Amino acid sequence: MTTLAHAVGDSATMVARQLRHMLRYPSMTLLLAGMPIFFLLLFVYVFGGAMGPGTDGAAASRADYLDYIAPGIVLIAVTSAAQGTAISVAMDMTEGVVARFRTMDIARVSVLTGHVVGSLIQAMLCAGLVVAVALLIGFRPSAGPAEWLATAGLLALVSFALTWLSVALGLVAKTVESASNLPMPLVFLPFLGSGFVPTETLPTGLRWFAEFQPFTPVIDTLRGLLTGTGIGDSGVAAVAWCVGIALVSYLWARKLYERDPSV
Template sequence: MTTATLAVRDSATMLRRNLRHIQRYPSLTINLVGQPILFLILFTFVFGGTMGDGLPGSGGGREAYLAYITPAILVMAVAGVATGTSISVATDMTEGVVARFKTMAIARGSVLTGHVLGAMIQTLFVVVVTTAAAIALGYRPDADLLGWLGALAVLAMLGFAVTWLAVMFGVTSKSVETASNWPLLLVLLPFLGSGFVPTDSMPTGLRWFAEYQPFTPVIETLRAFLEGTPVGNNGIQAVAWCAGFALLGYLRARKSFAVTRS
């Protein structure tokens, strides 16, 4: 077999391993799905009436606010998967599994690749369930087929980026507890962006941060695809942020993993 063929085979083996872990511990997946659905219900039925009436250019009410926050909830759902990925990688790093893999004739990067592929499958599942929940609550996007494909591409791009960041956190953390804390920043950042209220309504300092932090262009790009409106410069910024995150996570995780294996 060629080196590429061996790498694909070993990565597929590691992917099956991670999928079995996900299957054996369904509570984590249930939590990852339950959190965004809980946020949808909370913000729609508790705050939706008042917040929806304050949205400019909308009809007001809960349906308007549900349409506004759903892209942010989807982004938070994608970021939430990073927590489980970081924990899973850190567990491998701290419990001696990597040391065992070190003695085996397997492709060098297949362990991390398996985690990434498993996380992407889990991300797709969480996104589908969260979208279905939003639609069940009354969300009615104006997107056509291309809009839905664009939205899926944005979520996949974000998922790939935050997954590599999560892998980096898992590889570099000294304990599972530390690895579980870092991804929480990714889940909280949408609250400090345009996800739940327009940035124009924020105080000057907070508005500046909200407009230039990485999740705002991602949310605005996703919102544009789902609403059938022009994407504008937000799309370019979203691609740039996601590419930067993915590259940073990949390079740092690869370097730290190589050191651990040596």
């Protein structure tokens, strides 16, 4: 068997391991999707009537505000899944699972690959659950098949980047508890962007941060694809951010994983 075939086979085994964990503990996926669904219902039914007029002149209706915030909530679902990735990696590291894998004749790359692919699937499931709930309560996107495909592709790219970042955070964490806390800022970044209100309504300093942080172009691109609003250069910025985060996080995670276990 060639080295490539060996790595692919071992990676498939590790992905199957992660999927078995998901099937055995479906409550984790539901829990990760639960928080963004809670935010969706909270902001639509509690704040929607009041905040609607601030969203680009939209009428003061919950339906209009739902159309505005749905893309940001979907992104929160993806970032929430990142927390589960960090916890899963930290558990394997602290409970000796990875140390056991190191003694076995398996491709080293397969362990992280299993986590990344499994977590990517979980993130997309969480995003799908949020979209389903949004549709049930009145979200009516104007996207056609091409726009839905582009939306799925962008979400997959964001998930891929954040998954590698979460893998690195799980590797650098000393305990499972700290691993659960490290990705928390990712969940709240959409609140400090264009996810819930237009950035021009924010104070100057916060507005500057919101316009230049990575999640704002992602949200603007998702909103443009789903609701037919203009995207401008947000699409290019969103892809660039995702590629940059994925590359840096992958190199960081690989360095952490390949370091001497005794260090």
